[in-house]
Amino acid sequence: MNKRKVLISLLASGGLLVSGVSNAQLNLKQFGIGGDDSSAGAGATASSGGVSQLLQTYVxxxxxxxxxxxxxxxxxxxxxxxxxxxxxxxxxSGGTPSVSQLTQVGSTQQSLSQTLTQAFASRASGGASATPVNKEAFTDGLSSLGKGVSQYASLQSGLGSIGQMSPSSLLQSGMNPQTAQSASYIAQSAPGQLQSLMSTLSAAVQFASSHGISVPSIATSALKGGQ
Structure with missing residues (x-):
């Protein structure tokens, strides 16, 4: 009789252990650990990775x-x-920008890059101009543009997990609609924008170097860091 009680007790303990392990696995899945739900893991990465920080850096x-x-x-x-x-x-200048605002900014930025690059080329080839170059303002521009390119380059490491997710997946991770849409836009657009800005910065540095204009170190380091 005693042996039978011991056997029943052991079986019951084993069942509790199995149940405990199973419950532990379920609880871990709630935190994105274990299991095969890769999309949930990506969502956790995107949200905990600081999408708001990514947006702030991009802005x-x-x-x-x-x-x-x-x-x-x-x-x-x-x-x-x-x-x-x-x-x-x-x-x-105000809060999280909408996709419409980001698109307008990106379009203006691209247009200005083309305009500036053409102006550099025209001056370099001896094109007529009544206005002399303000060297101090040009150096200031190189500094700001270099800082911007460096910040763009720093974004690249944080775009991977977000770029693999659709806006609906980002919404499921707990983001509000505007943040999710803006994050998705940035993930798709930032790499191409960086390449365009690198080209503009390179042209500006070359122009400065050939016209006796001081080139700040942030501009040259940004060109190296963005490659």
Whole structure:
């Protein structure tokens, strides 16, 4: 009789252990540990990885870039282009920007990059210009643009997990709709924007070097870091 009680007790203990292990596994899955739900793990990574921080870095990078483009345009006597950069920067001044605002900023930034690059090439080839280059403003522009490019480059490591997720997946991870849409836009657009800005910064540095304009170290280091 005693042996039978002992056997029943052992079986019951074994059942509790198995049940405990099973419950532990379920609890771990709630925290994204264990299991095969890779999308849940990606969602946890995206949310805990600081999407809000990514957005702040992206906004800050664009503010630096637009400030740099404005200074470079002013230095070249292109007041209209400088005004466009300042106007675009104003779209980033309040809270989380919408996809529409980010798209407008990106479009303006791209247009300014092309305008500046063409202006550098025209001056370098001896194109006529009534306005001398403001060397101090040009150096300031290189500094801001270099800082912006460096910040863009720092974004790349945080875009991987977000770029693999759809806006709906980001929403399921607990983000509000505007943040999710903006994060998805940044993940898709930032790599191409970085390459365009690298090209503009490179052209600006070459122009400065050939016209006796001081090139700040942040501009040259940004070119190396963004490659």
């Amino acid at each position: 800050g990078a664009n503010q630096q870039v637009l400030s740099g483009q404005s200074s470079l345009a002013s230095a070249m006597g292109m007041s209209s282009a400088a005004g466009q950069a300042q106007q675009a920067a104003g779209l980033l």
